[in-house]
Amino acid sequence: MKLDIRNERAGDAGQIAAVTTAAFEKAEHTSHTEHFIVDALRKAGQLTVSLVAVADDQMVGHVAISPVSVSTGAEGWYGLGPLSVLPDWQGRGIGSALMKAALAELQRQGAAGCVVLGDPGFYGRFGFVARTGLELPGVPQEYFQGVSFRGGFPVGSVQYHPAFDATE
Numbered sequence: 001m002k003l004d005i006r007n008e009r010a011g012d013a014g015q016i017a018a019v020t021t022a023a024f025e026k027a028e029h030t031s032h033t034e035h036f037i038v039d040a041l042r043k044a045g046q047l048t049v050s051l052v053a054v055a056d057d058q059m060v061g062h063v064a065i066s067p068v069s070v071s072t073g074a075e076g077w078y079g080l081g082p083l084s085v086l087p088d089w090q091g092r093g094i095g096s097a098l099m100k101a102a103l104a105e106l107q108r109q110g111a112a113g114c115v116v117l118g119d120p121g122f123y124g125r126f127g128f129v130a131r132t133g134l135e136l137p138g139v140p141q142e143y144f145q146g147v148s149f150r151g152g153f154p155v156g157s158v159q160y161h162p163a164f165d166a167t168e
Helices: 013-024 034-043 094-108 120-126
Strands: 003-007 049-055 058-070 077-085 113-117 144-148 156-160
Touching: 003 094, 013 034, 013 049, 013 058, 013 077, 034 058, 034 077, 049 094, 058 094, 077 094, 077 156, 094 120, 120 144
Parallel strands: 077 113
Antiparallel strands: 003 049, 049 058, 058 077, 058 156, 113 144
């Protein structure tokens, strides 16, 4: 399998929505609005990083990263998600390749760090850790994690862009 990770291009939105919908169709913890979130972030100009994975001339994955705000005013922090891989392509390292490329791009852009809501077993492989004092209200601490590119973590409540409330 030849895997190509590239930036989202004009005309990719429909395929990204299809990949995201399929990836979360049978997920245990989902609102089934992830594709709406990506579209709303795009429309708001808030997709700091939007990468797709292409294998065998087919789009098989996508990752989105957007700015977050921290209640204490810490700057340069971003939220990763959603991360999507077509079900038939999961378990082949595509999600990991997207993660590595997305985090490398954030670092290249000078970000302070990144947060994610998700499985500690998966995201911990990329340096994400739960940090006391850094929280997403209403979420168990162990599932909200961050990785710092500059050695420090902010303290405070994180808020994602209003696009994360999109339902259509």
